[in-house]
Amino acid sequence: MKRLLPFLFLISFAAHAQTPTDTLATDPLTPLIKEREQMVRQYEEANAQRNSLFGNKPSKKDLEEVVAALKGIIRKDTEIVRAVQAATLRRTANILAENQQVKQQVTVARSDQSSTRQRFYELENQIANLQLRDKQRQKKLVELQAAAEEAIEERTSRDLLAAGLAVVSLGLLGYVVKLRGQQLAPKRRRK
Numbered sequence: 001m002k003r004l005l006p007f008l009f010l011i012s013f014a015a016h017a018q019t020p021t022d023t024l025a026t027d028p029l030t031p032l033i034k035e036r037e038q039m040v041r042q043y044e045e046a047n048a049q050r051n052s053l054f055g056n057k058p059s060k061k062d063l064e065e066v067v068a069a070l071k072g073i074i075r076k077d078t079e080i081v082r083a084v085q086a087a088t089l090r091r092t093a094n095i096l097a098e099n100q101q102v103k104q105q106v107t108v109a110r111s112d113q114s115s116t117r118q119r120f121y122e123l124e125n126q127i128a129n130l131q132l133r134d135k136q137r138q139k140k141l142v143e144l145q146a147a148a149e150e151a152i153e154e155r156t157s158r159d160l161l162a163a164g165l166a167v168v169s170l171g172l173l174g175y176v177v178k179l180r181g182q183q184l185a186p187k188r189r190r191k
Contacts, residue, residue: 027087028083028086028087029080029083029084029087032076032079032080032083033080035076036073036076036077036080039069039072039073039076040073042069042072043066043069043070043072043073046062046065046066046068046069047066047069049062049065
């Protein structure tokens, strides 16, 4: 019995150390352990009683009190063990619930991570496609600019050729007019 008491104190202390301070006030072990301590004191008092009539040997009544105290201690130990078991079950249930919640959070985080990664790859592909389109547009723009410059050069050369031909035509027209003016001038003098 005396060996069980330190073990129960250790279990009680461990239970107190693992629980937050607000649950210490509602801990069912504390009053049970105090009651057990009182019963142990009663047992020690009953066990220490000796009747001088029997030569300092305990009487039947003393032994009955000792047995009653021991039975009370055993009942209290049973209550304490049940309370410890209940607290352990509650703690185990809480730990299992927290573990399940953590697993769910991990699952959600992994699915979020995979969907984010997939979205990232989609965006990378979209960027690559847009860059490819931009390069194609740039290439087409360069080709169109080259074609425009070529068309401008051709137009300029045609315009210069037309201007040159116009100047030559005017020059020939001027020459023809001058020649006619010279041919008409001697005929007018003859008349």
